[in-house]
Amino acid sequence: MGHLVSPSLLSADFSNLAKDVQLVNRSSADWIHCDIMDGIFVPNISIGFPVVSAVKKIARKPLDVHLMIVDPDRYLSRWKETGADILTVQYEACTHLHRTVTEIRNLGMKAGVAINPHTPVSLLKNSLAYIDMVLIMTVNPGFGGQSFIMESYNKIAELRKMIDSGKYKVLIEVDGGVDTKNARRLVETGVNVLVAGNTVFNSKDPVGTIRKLKRL
Ligand code: DX5
Ligand code: ZN
Numbered sequence: 001m002g003h004l005v006s007p008s009l010l011s012a013d014f015s016n017l018a019k020d021v022q023l024v025n026r027s028s029a030d031w032i033h034c035d036i037m038d039g040i041f042v043p044n045i046s047i048g049f050p051v052v053s054a055v056k057k058i059a060r061k062p063l064d065v066h067l068m069i070v071d072p073d074r075y076l077s078r079w080k081e082t083g084a085d086i087l088t089v090q091y092e093a094c095t096h097l098h099r100t101v102t103e104i105r106n107l108g109m110k111a112g113v114a115i116n117p118h119t120p121v122s123l124l125k126n127s128l129a130y131i132d133m134v135l136i137m138t139v140n141p142g143f144g145g146q147s148f149i150m151e152s153y154n155k156i157a158e159l160r161k162m163i164d165s166g167k168y169k170v171l172i173e174v175d176g177g178v179d180t181k182n183a184r185r186l187v188e189t190g191v192n193v194l195v196a197g198n199t200v201f202n203s204k205d206p207v208g209t210i211r212k213l214k215r216l
Helices: 014-025 048-056 072-082 097-106 150-167 183-189 205-214
Strands: 004-008 031-036 063-068 088-089 110-115 131-135 171-175 191-194
Touching: 004 031, 004 131, 004 205, 014 205, 031 048, 048 063, 048 072, 048 183, 063 072, 063 191, 072 097, 072 171, 072 191, 072 205, 088 097, 110 191, 131 150, 150 183, 183 191, 191 205
Parallel strands: 004 191, 031 063, 063 088, 088 110, 110 131, 131 171, 171 191
Antiparallel strands: none
């Protein structure tokens, strides 16, 4: 399987979101990445249920919803109702991760776990059997347009080994500072899903940029 591309709406035009969702619809992107921030887990607040359900109405690709919120268990079924297809929680925000990811799957969504730059991939060793995706944060979560943290390559390679040696069916997604220059090395290191916000929506030709990220 080739890699997937999931453009992040965080860098889209929120005064004309339909236009940017339609742009992603007609592009070669695979998923649509929606960043949910609560102002507590991260020092920023983004969008919530009403905006994501509006996106769902017109989206023709699966919604890849990334929760950067504390206590995500309170809202798992709400995200299902809102239209999330893949629901990713932050490892650092979960006290009972197994319970959380099991609930996400029971609700009929794919379960992802995101880890911050300081969180070692080894902490996921005993969770790989129960999840569908690991999101390696390649910047500190909270904002679009930050620069990629180079240590992330070591984390990706280590996680790739863990997944392959255990024959787990787990995708590796990266998020933050992804661009048309580092995308190829990321995929070669073992990434399955590239998230890109700033690179896509602040380029002159977003559809062309998505195509570049897709055909490396
Ligand atoms: C950051 C978000 C990202 C963000 C990535 O906290 O989780 O999804 O949109 O943005 P870029 O691609 O601009 O670094
Ligand atoms: Zn994200």
